[in-house]
Amino acid sequence: MKFRTENITPPPIVKLAEAAKKYAGSQDFIDLGQGLPGHIPPKPILSSLGEKLLHPVTHQYTPDQGHLELREELSLYLRRHSNYDVDPQAEVTVTAGGNNAFSGAVLTLLGPGENILVPEPFYFNQIMAIQLAGGTAKPVEVDEHFQPRTDSIRNAIDDKTKAVLLVSPNNPTGAVYQQKLVDEIVDICLENELFLLSDEAYARLVFEGSNHYSPRTRRDAEDHVIVLGSFSKDFGISGWRVGYIVGSPPFMKEFLKVQDTVTICAPTASQLLALEILKEGAEFVDDELMRLEKLRELAYIRAQEIDRFEIIRTKGTFYLFPRVKSCNDSRNLVIDMLDEIKVLTLPGRVFGPNGEGHIRISVGPLTPEAVDEAFDRMARYFS
Known part of the structure; x- marks a missing residue:
């Protein structure tokens, strides 16, 4: 077989x-x-789920995009912590973890034989997702501080290239990509009509005076930038499988075809926990x-x-x-x-x-x- x-x-x-x-x-x-x-999460947040588990609605599907109230709270959170606006009705979907967001994005974007440029070292699950979609992960070089090299990105682009992937803060290196560098890569994507996949699963985990910079803040690139996020690392709920994806309305319309086919929606109880975390301020x-x-x-x-x-x-x-x-x-x-x-x-x-x-x-x-x-x-x- x-x-x-x-x-x-x-x-x-x-x-x-x-x-x-x-x-x-x-x-x-x-x-x-x-x-x-x-x-x-603190006990009061976890305890708040107890009563909700008794409601029949907790044991049913949510809309494919996720609970609207959660998307609204997430939009406020992203404005505060990542400095960009997102329409909760049309530009964000709750997913069953960050990997689910990435694999769904890849299935939405990649045609057979197309490639995504990936700075190496890379996160191996993302390579698997690209391969599952029938595409190729094309490695690009990083410098001695693990920052992606823009010359390597430019040289790697061919007629089969669909997107560039950035993971910042980075797994496995811990590198936080500099704003000037990220903006240069955004410009490369705009020049070449490429998507930019920005994995921001570790967005809050920055130290020593460093700041996370999301390319989504570039208003001129909103149609090109797709943000992948997760509640696993920042909020410590990896087992609950809650993530999200942010993109333009046309992209989200296509992404929801994958979402409905593969998962329908993120687990309802997990969405309720994520909502409580955001409502309580996540201090x-x-x-x-x-x-x-x-x-x-x-x-x-x-x-x-x-x-x-x-x-x-x-x-x-x-x-x-x-x-x-x-x-x-x-x-x-x-x-x-x-x-x-x-x-x-x-x-x-x-x-x-x-x-x-x-x-x-x-x-x-x-x-x-x-x-x-x-x-x-x-x-x-x-x-």
Whole structure:
């Protein structure tokens, strides 16, 4: 039997999770692999769902676009935190997570054999989505600070190019793209009649005086820019699967064909939780940002103590992406670290060939004590 998906890159997390299973129950095991934050919404927000679960409407579909009240609150939130306006009736759809938003956008845009330009290192799930749609992910280079190179983008454009993808703040590197650079890339897209897919799943997770800049703020580019967002990282509800997509009314009309076919709507109870988070002001995120700021600082200090790490300090997310000197096979390195010191990281190779020699370290859900212990073990291992 043949399957259409046989040539699509399998999810690397599955194999690594399988390898880590034998250690997962151990108190000695430290997971630096999965990209999770360390917080959940406050109890009053979670408790507010209790009564709503008794209402029959909570167990029914919502409109394909999602609850209108949620879209209205989301529009206000985006105006406050991302500095752009969006029409809740025609320009935003609630999705079952950020990946659902991205895969739906790709299915809406890509024809057979068309390509999307993707800065490398990249987020592997997005490559899978492009392949599933019958398209090609065409890698473009980044500079020594993991910022996309505009000359590489220009040189990669061909008659099959449909869009450019930006992920900022970035997974896996943590890079926050500079406003001037993003504007240059917007201009390239306008010149070449391309869409710009802006993945902003980590929009609030910026540090050290850095600011997230959304290309959607460019009023002249609203027909070209598609924003992909998520409640998973900023608000700590990854298991509830809530995301969103922002685009022009003509794009949204086409996107809803995919939405209705694939998911119909995001889970109703999840939408109600997202609504409560936004109505309560989501101030709890500020406390989490302070916690993560301290955790990142500790992790960078400890990483710089390991001679075999070459570390570029970036200003977003809870990821570190050090290059390990003399490492030619990051997969084998990660498995060996797991077996020797019971610390799980992700091999840089899964983020593209240019990620080889790196490992991704995620400190989001850890305590300072766990971060210290993890780096103590890595220091011994690499000595």
